[in-house]
Structures are given as C-alpha cells and as structure tokens.
Amino acid sequence: MNPARSPFAGDFQGIRRVLVRMANWIGDAVMTLPALASIREGLPNRHIAVLTKPWVADLFSGHPLIDEVILYESPGIHEGVRGKWRLARELKQKQFDLAILFQNAFEAALIAFLAGVPRRAGYNTDARGILLTQAVAVNGKVKKGHQVDYYRALTAGLGFESLPVAPSLALTKSRLEESERILKSRGLNGEEPLIGLAPGATYGPAKQWFPERFSALADRFSRNWGARTLVFGSSGDRDTASLLRKSARTEVSDFTGQTTLSQAIGLIARCRLFVSNDSGLMHLAAALGVPVVAIFGSTDPVRTGPLGRNCRVVRRPVPCAPCLKTHCPEGLECLEKITVDAVYEAARGLWGDAGRA
Structure with a gap:
C-alpha cells in the first residue's frame, strides 16, 4: 500500500x-x-x-x-x-x-x-x-x-503502522452460552456437527446462488457427514430460506430474521463449516475463524473475498463478470455455471481441514 x-x-x-x-x-x-x-x-x-x-x-x-x-x-x-x-x-x-x-x-x-x-x-x-x-x-x-x-x-x-492481520472477531462466553441455549431449544444438543448456510445477499439477486442448489448441498452434508444445516440471514432473506427448506429432503434449521446479530455470531461460531454468497455473514464467519466456502457471481473476490487460511472462493469466469450489478441482464451465467458438485468439493476439502484442526 x-x-x-x-x-x-x-x-x-x-x-x-x-x-x-x-x-x-x-x-x-x-x-x-x-x-x-x-x-x-x-x-x-x-x-x-x-x-x-x-x-x-x-x-x-x-x-x-x-x-x-x-x-x-x-x-x-x-x-x-x-x-x-x-x-x-x-x-x-x-x-x-x-x-x-x-x-x-x-x-x-x-x-x-x-x-x-x-x-x-x-x-x-x-x-x-x-x-x-x-x-x-x-x-x-x-x-x-x-x-x-x-x-x-x-x-x-495517518501514520499508523499497517498490521498484516486478517479481520478477527471476539467471541464472548455469554454469546457461546446463549447459542447453546438457542440450539437446545431447537432440539440440537451438540451431537451433530453443524454447517451454516447464508443463501441471501443484501446487494441483490446477481449475488445469490440458487436456493435449490443450497438445498442439494444440505442433503449431501446430512447424508455424507451426518451434519445438521443451519440457515442464516435477515428478515429479507426469509423467502429464499423458505424455498431452500422446502426443496431440502433433510431437516434444516431456519434462523433467518429470528436472531440478533450477537446471537448469530454465537451460532455461526459453533459451525464447523459455513457456505455463503458474498455477504456480510460470509465475512463474519471468516473473522470468527470458521472455514468458509464463498460463492461469487457478479462481485469481485479480489476486492471483497473472505480472508483467512480456511477460506475458499468458488466462481466461474465469464466475460461479463465481475459486473458489480445488482440484477443480471445476461441470465445469471456466472452463477448458473457454479454446480453443486463444485461447491461440495470445496466444502469437502475444508471439512477435512476442520476435522484435523
């Protein structure tokens, strides 16, 4: 710099x-x-x-x-x-x-x-x-x-030394305790590994991978790893989360619009893996040290990708991307080309790393 x-x-x-x-x-x-x-x-x-x-x-x-x-x-x-x-x-x-x-x-x-x-x-x-x-x-x-x-x-x-560090978030004891109470109220007692999904994105639909593909991921995570999927987002993401939940064959715990940010921080910290569009929750999970698979369509991972050793970006280069548009006039080709297999393979690599950590 x-x-x-x-x-x-x-x-x-x-x-x-x-x-x-x-x-x-x-x-x-x-x-x-x-x-x-x-x-x-x-x-x-x-x-x-x-x-x-x-x-x-x-x-x-x-x-x-x-x-x-x-x-x-x-x-x-x-x-x-x-x-x-x-x-x-x-x-x-x-x-x-x-x-x-x-x-x-x-x-x-x-x-x-x-x-x-x-x-x-x-x-x-x-x-x-x-x-x-x-x-x-x-x-x-x-x-x-x-x-x-x-x-x-x-x-x-301004004269401050530039420290070569990635974003890092504090996790308080009270947040962990509250997240445990919330999970128990949903029938989750810690026996199943947890995977977080963030299928929404405030910026617009050009950043949003498809709910049915998130559903297919949740099914694979459950079938292959015995994992329970938690879905996160704001109240504006409820429709997307509803589509995901209805398409999934496995049980999905939907937290969209039902937590404070503090509660979301505690719950995401308990996840072994986090799969997200380019969103604020993606950055939050990375800052908590949770392994992250980030799906990029219209936006640029060089500028806003997650930072950390256990972060992976999945994107498919197309001539028009990154366009930084909120709505795609080209049929969402950048997202259409991202398959469930591609995201699952990225998650599988991190799952092994998380298990060894």
Whole structure:
C-alpha cells in the first residue's frame, strides 16, 4: 500500500479520546477491523469509541479493540437535520480529540465537525475535504485492491503502522452460552456437527446462488457427514430460506430474521463449516475463524473475498463478470455455471481441514 500521507501523519500528541465512524454494513464493518487494530496499536492507552448504526453494533460489543460503542440511530432519533444536530451535541459532550472516518460520506465529516472534534481524519472523498483537518488521498491501486487494504491504507496515511492481520472477531462466553441455549431449544444438543448456510445477499439477486442448489448441498452434508444445516440471514432473506427448506429432503434449521446479530455470531461460531454468497455473514464467519466456502457471481473476490487460511472462493469466469450489478441482464451465467458438485468439493476439502484442526 502506498497511501498519500496526511501532512499531520503520526502526530498523536495530545490525543486522549478517539471517535471512529464505522462503516454502515456488516461486511464492510468486519473489513475495518485490521485498520482498527492499527489504531489501537498506535494509541494503546487512549479511549477509543466507535460510532455505528444499531444493526452493526453487536460486532463491537466486548471487542478488545473498543472501549465504547455509540449508536447512530437513523432511522430513529438521529434522523434528519434535527436528529444530526442532536447526535452532534451528544458527541460534543464526550470531548473527542480525534475523529477517524471509515465511512466515506460527506455526512460523516459534517457530524464530526458539528461535534467540535478538533482533528477530523478520513479519505478526501464526497467533496468533504474542507471539513477534514487530516485528509488522505485515495490512489488507484488502493481502489482496485481488497476492501481491507482500503481501510488499512487510510490508517497508514495517518501514520499508523499497517498490521498484516486478517479481520478477527471476539467471541464472548455469554454469546457461546446463549447459542447453546438457542440450539437446545431447537432440539440440537451438540451431537451433530453443524454447517451454516447464508443463501441471501443484501446487494441483490446477481449475488445469490440458487436456493435449490443450497438445498442439494444440505442433503449431501446430512447424508455424507451426518451434519445438521443451519440457515442464516435477515428478515429479507426469509423467502429464499423458505424455498431452500422446502426443496431440502433433510431437516434444516431456519434462523433467518429470528436472531440478533450477537446471537448469530454465537451460532455461526459453533459451525464447523459455513457456505455463503458474498455477504456480510460470509465475512463474519471468516473473522470468527470458521472455514468458509464463498460463492461469487457478479462481485469481485479480489476486492471483497473472505480472508483467512480456511477460506475458499468458488466462481466461474465469464466475460461479463465481475459486473458489480445488482440484477443480471445476461441470465445469471456466472452463477448458473457454479454446480453443486463444485461447491461440495470445496466444502469437502475444508471439512477435512476442520476435522484435523
């Protein structure tokens, strides 16, 4: 990484309290964790708070890098102009010395400015440079690389050492205990190995492998390995999960839209394997150290693939991919060519690795 360094890079004298404006979505937030580790490494005895949307907040609860989680409730009490003024006043009372903005929008810089944070650092994007005291330029190489490196390049441009680590999530004892209670309520007592599936994707159907093929995988996992399949996703994935469940011949435990993010973290951590489209849950599972098979269609694994030794990407090169489109005008050829056999073979390799771990 060769980020353009801020003119104040490495000057952290007088910094006691740091506010980090977090990315808005689960996958993006997971991918900021190595950069967040760099901030903690560079400011070991300072108070570090993250400002985050409520649906992402559970990622940071109990994480050793974080001292405080502040909710940005929009929709809700921080919505609209009056809501943003309210949030700025709340932040001003906390007397932060430095704001680091992983979120690229103009709004992120404006809120930090209105909150009276004297040093405001971030990428010089979205015409917000006038609101930043420490602006980092984005070069073409960073834009084309992995999203983890995009966030690391920002912190490197501010003078923090870039740590060569993959995203890592804390797993608290309370989360494990709660996941055990949830599984027992579904009749799962730990005798069967668990495999997680995430058949949805917020970005759009061009990222979604077909529910009936996920069903065929679940059947193979049950028949060949005696595994029970757990299906994860948001309430928006319920229809997809329903199709998967109806197509499967084996019993499938559907958790879509029925857990908090904290509960999902605990349940996914108990899985021996996780098979997913390119999604936030894919990144979450990888950060938990769960072996991941990631299915890629319209998106680019070079930029958003899962990171970790036990991660495998399954994709089929076609001329139009990666197109980064939400809806495919070409008949989903990139996904049609990904067979159940191909995904199963990738899973089989990881299953052996997980068994030896």
